[in-house]
Amino acid sequence: MSHVETDPAVSAKVDSYLGEVLNLTDPVLDAVLAANAAAGLPPIDVSAAQGRMLALFVAMTGAKRVLEIGTLGGYSTICLARALPAGGRVVTIEREAAHAEVARRNFERAGMADRIDLRIGAALDVLPTLEGPFDLVFVDADKPNNPGYFDWALRLSRPGTTIVFDNVIRSGAVADTGSADPNVQGSQAALRLLGNHPRLRATAIQTVGVKGWDGFALAVVGE
Incomplete structure (x- = not known):
C-alpha cells in the first residue's frame, strides 16, 4: 500500500467527498458536534459515515431494542x-453526569428524546439492572473494561443479536501482542473473546478517515 493511500490528509479528504456524494451532511448532527465542543467534550464521536453505518446496522437487522455502552454527547445514539421502527428504543449508558446532560439536550434538539433511555453511571454497575434481550449492542466505552462489556452484551442478547465493538484497531497497535497499553489490551481481549466464543461468528474491519486509523469488530449471536 502506498504512502498516499494511508496519508491522513488524503483519508480525511475522501471522508469529505463521501459525505458530499452520499448526502451525509446533517445540520442536526452538526449542531450536536458543536454543542459537544462548546461543552468541552473530547472530539471522539463517530464520523458521519460511521454514524450512517450504525443506522444501517439497525435497519438491516430490524432491531427494535438497542443497547449502547458509552454515550458521550449522544451523536451515535441519535x-x-x-x-428504529415505531416503538423502538435505545438504552444508552454514560458514566459522566456532565456528558449525559449534554447528551440529553442533544436528544431533545434532535427530536429523539422519546426513543432514548439514558442511564447515568458506570456501565458495569448499570448493566446488571437492565432487562434483555437487545437486538443490537454497540460498545464504545473505556477499552480496559471490554471483557466485562462483552460478558453483559452476551447476557443481554438473544440468538440473532448483533454486537459491535468500536475502536479495536488502535492505529494498528492491536497487533502488538506485547503492548502494555490498557486500551490496546482491552481491544485485544474483546477480539479474543469474540473469536473464541462458540455462540458467536465475528469479524473485524479496519477503517481510515477523519477519525484516523482504527476499526470495529462485528459479531452475531448464534443458538
Missing part, C-alpha cells in the same frame, strides 16, 4: 435512534 444515529441509532433515528433508524
